[in-house]
Amino acid sequence: MxxxxxxxxxxxxxxxxxxxxxYVDPHFLACEPQTCRNQSIRYPFYIQGKQEPFCGYPGFAISCDTNNAFPILNLSSISYIIHQIFYHNESLRVSNAAFSSTNNNTPLYCLSLAQNLTLPPTNTFNLVDQNNHKDIILFFGCNLSSMPPELMDYRIGCSEGNNKTGGSVLALYKDDVKTVNLASKSCGTGVEVVDAVVEEEKSSGGGGIKEALRRGFMLNWTASDCKLCSSTGGRCGFNSSIFTFQCYCTDRIHASKCYIPDxxxxxxxxxxxxxxxxxxxxxxxxxxxxxxxxxxxxxxxxxxxxxxxxxHGHLQIKRYSYSEMKKVTNSFKNKLGEGGFGSVYKGQLKDGRHVAVKILSELKGHGEDFINEVVSMSRTSHVNVLALLGFCFEGSKQALVYEFMPNGSLEKLLSEENDMIGDRQLDYQTLYDIAIGVAKGLEYLHKGCNTRILHFDIKPHNILLDENFCPKISDFGLAKVCTRKESMVSISGTRGTAGYIAPEVFSRNFGVISHKSDVYSYGMMVLEMVGRRRNIKTEVDASSETYFPYWVYNRLVSNQQLGLQSISNEFDNEKSMEKSITL
CATH class of the missing domain: 1.10.287 (Helix Hairpins)
Incomplete structure (x- = not known):
């Protein structure tokens, strides 16, 4: 659905x-021209916080705050009010925001002695007609009660620490020596000289300076040319990471202009x-x-x-996250083995215990194998049954955490290439002890648990050995959990490995399925342990030599030697024959 x-x-x-x-390219949409206080804002300018930086040229960010009457351009931490932008000749008129005032001539804020009011040097903005500019001097901390009347017209605002109506800052042209000397006497030691560029005002006196400061001055800018791009219907922008002009068109980004097809x-x-x-x-x-x-x-x-x-939220085993599995296995560096189920890695828990982590490649069927393994092994606790310490089920990631078995599987020890274990030979007594241990483990699964667990895959590959060669039954993916009262069980399909499967498991004509099916698989495994050879040996020529139980039977009835590789003397030979027959 x-x-x-x-x-x-x-x-x-x-x-x-x-x-x-x-389809319209998102860059083209993002760089649509905006308006700030009735002033059109487009390339090379962009409104900070409202437009993306790639819509403008570096250093041309404009603040458009609702508290300000005009858009603000910041040059080296100095705020300048933009009165008007002239895109046709790439110029704009600005004034220092420190000299701005409200409609009733109340200053926006008081001036500070440490405030920098000088036009900063920049590579992108230059003064227009520098011959028409004059420097001014600001006087701070002037005493209004002793100030001559002719200086009152030069008051432009207040200084920090005074109220806004007191007005204690004077602005004079730097070359007006007479007025500057008079202001120096009235303001005393509180004089601070700051150079500030303004356009010369024709009217004289304090009113002319006030008007000059309010009007500001003209600047030219230098940026990448946008005419070709805009003439072809594009919107200009700039990639700061590679410092390159870009033309944003409706279809995609172009280098300089948009493509207009016929x-x-x-x-x-x-x-x-x-x-x-x-x-x-x-x-x-x-x-x-x-x-x-x-x-x-x-x-x-x-x-x-x-x-x-x-x-089954009450399970005693721990549930791990996949990230914890990566930490435990050191990002799956030490692989112990691999099969159709997935891969097994060696790991170490926080308490120092070594573990084997089986990462399942995928869930089989509807996840029955995973559920069987967790259900079966979480309910067991026996010296001859492998302990399940935890599991992971996170999205598509599934893993099982077992105790680590340093001597690997019995299947590896039964091969001809592994007769020697370090400096020790796998003798008959050790094989006998392993067979007894597996039998005890099976007895526990069939009769010792609250629920009866049928393994259905007993074979040397699933018998693991610890450092003392104590056997432990593992891999419960095919297990069946049933009540202890059930003498026979019903399963769908065939379970187990060829050569070890009981006849009734793959064909119901041979009888019913019960815990005795595991006993049959155990017997086949014991025969393989006794003869130290594979249960099904496909490389022989004679068909009578292929099936191992048939081979054992023929040799026993004809009183021939079994050729057991672990027998070293006559006493061991008799002892091994007795125990083999008993098993």
Missing amino acids: YCCVIISIILYSLLSRTSLCS GRNKASLKMGLALGLAAAVTLLLVMVTLYCTRWKKQNQRHLLVDAFLER
């Missing part, structure tokens, strides 16, 4: 467009885009269908496993 909804949404979003020509090219382009749309939709439908089919299958598996984990 969910997949149908996804397909419907995708089809609607794609087919609702008449063609791919309706009539024939437009028709071909539309046809090509329509065909591309059809192919893209078809491919997308196939991919979504395959994904939804796989998702539905995996989701059913995960729901089954999640339901089990919820019902």
Whole structure:
């Protein structure tokens, strides 16, 4: 159902467009011209916080705060009010925000002695007609009660520490020596000289300076040319990471201008885009269908496993996250083995114990193998049954954490290449002890638990040995959990490994399935241990030599030697024969 909804949404979003020509590049949309206090803002300027930096040239960011009457340009931490931008000749009129005032001539804020009011040097902005500019001097801390009347007109605001109506800052032209000397006497030691550039005002006196400060001055800017891009319908921008001008067009980003196709090219382009749309939709439908089919299958598996984990929240084993599995195995560096189920890695827990972590490649069926393993092994506690210490089930990641068996599997020790274990030979007594240990483990699974557990895959490969060669039954992926009262069980399909499967397991004509099916597999394993050879030996020529039990039977009835490789003397030979017959 969910997949149908996804397909419907995708089809609607794609087919609702008449063609791919309706696509518009996001850079083109982002760099649409904006307005700030009735002033048009476009390249090379951009409004900080409202437009992306790639819409403008570096250093041309503009603040458009609702508290300010004009847009603000920041040059080296000095705020300048933009009165007007002239895009045709790349110039603008600005004034230092420190000299701005409200409509009733109240200053916006008081001036500071440490405030820098000098036009900073910049590579992008230059003064227009520098011969028309004059420097001014600011006097701070002037005593209003002793100030001559002719200086009152030169007051432009207040200084920090005074109220805004007191007005204790004077502004004079630097070359007006007489007025400057008079202000020096009135302001005393509180004089601070700061150079500030303004355009010379024709009217004289304090009113002329006030007007000059309010009007400000003209600046030219230097940035990449936008004319060619804008003339072809594009919007200009700049990539600061590679310091390159870019032309944002409706279809994509171009270097300098947009491509304008003629009539024939437009028709071909539309046809090509329509065909591309059809192919893209078809491919997308196939991919979504395959994904939804796989998702539905995996989701059913995960729901089954999640339901089990919820019902068995009291499990004594620990649940790990996948990130914890990576830490335990040192990012899966030490691989112990690999099979159809996945891979096994050596790891170490926080308490120092070594563990074997089996990472499952995928859930089989509906996750029954994973559930069987966790259910079966979490309910067992026996010296001859491998201990399950924890598990991981996180999305598509599944793992099982076992105690580490340093001597590996019995299957490896029975091969001809592994007769020697270090400096020690695997003698008959050791094999006998292993066989007895496995038998005790099976007896525990069949009779010692609250529930009867049938393994259905007893073989040397699933018998692991610790440092003292104590055997432990492992791999409960095919196990069946039933009540102790059940003398026979029902299973679907065939379980186990060829050569070890009881006849009734793969054909019901031989009888019912019960715990005795494990006993049959155990017997086949013991025969393999006694003869130190594979249960099914396909490389021999005679068919009578292929099936190992038949080979043992023929040799016993004809009183021939079994050729046991671990027998060293006559006493061991008699002892081994007795124990083999007993087993």
